[in-house]
Amino acid sequence: MKNMKKMILIISVALMIFIVGCSSKDVSLTxxxxxxxxxxxxxxxxxxxxxxxLKDTFDFDTDKIEAYEMYGPQTNLNTNAVLLLRLKDASDASEFKEKIDAYKSNLVEIYKSYAPDQAKLVExxxxxxxxxTIVLVISDKSEEVKKALADLYK
Known part of the structure; x- marks a missing residue:
């Protein structure tokens, strides 16, 4: 019974990822x-x-970006950021995700010892x-951001 519940959960999550991944509602960065x-x-x-x-901070190949909006922290005392990217080709998304993950890992390392609250925001x-389209939001409002994006893409 326990294995059956795990299997159903895995299939449900996979189906949800598939549905979200296949939804191609085109929403502008604005x-x-x-x-x-x-x-x-x-x-x-x-x-x-x-x-x-974008090149200096994330090491992005800017030739692969069609449009972007980047909002960074006003000081290096916090990690708040909003990054909105429109790629020229969706197949490049995994490359950008890797670079964003590396950026986030680096921030966590930097902040975990002297500002653990900021490291937690990044995590x-x-x-x-x-x-x-790629969206990255580092904020103390993560749950609200998830709901806002879900509303936008439904």
Whole structure:
């Protein structure tokens, strides 16, 4: 019986991932940002206009990015960030996820000893892929961000 419950859970999770992964609702970066503004206080961020920030911070191949919105922390005392990417090709998403994961791991290492609350924010961050769109939000409002994105992509 226990194995059956595990199997049902695994199949349910796989099905959910498949359904979410296959949903190709095209939502603009502006619509995502506007939806997130209901949850996240953007006045606590600095907007990064220069694409070199993406290269320097994440080691992204900026030639593979169609559009982006990047909001970083105003000081290096916190880790808050919102990254919205529109890739030219959805097949590049796994490459970008690897670089985002490396960035997050690095932040956790940096902050865990002197600002463990900030390290926890990074660990609890929201990462979602929707076709060619990638969303990363590091905030103390992770649960609210997840709900906002779910509403946007339903």
């Amino acid at each position: 619509d995502i940002k506007d939806k997130l503004k209901d949850t996240v206080d953007f006045s606590t961020f600095s907007k990064e206009e220069d694409a070199s920030y 609890d961050s929201v990462y979602e892929e929707h076709g060619k």
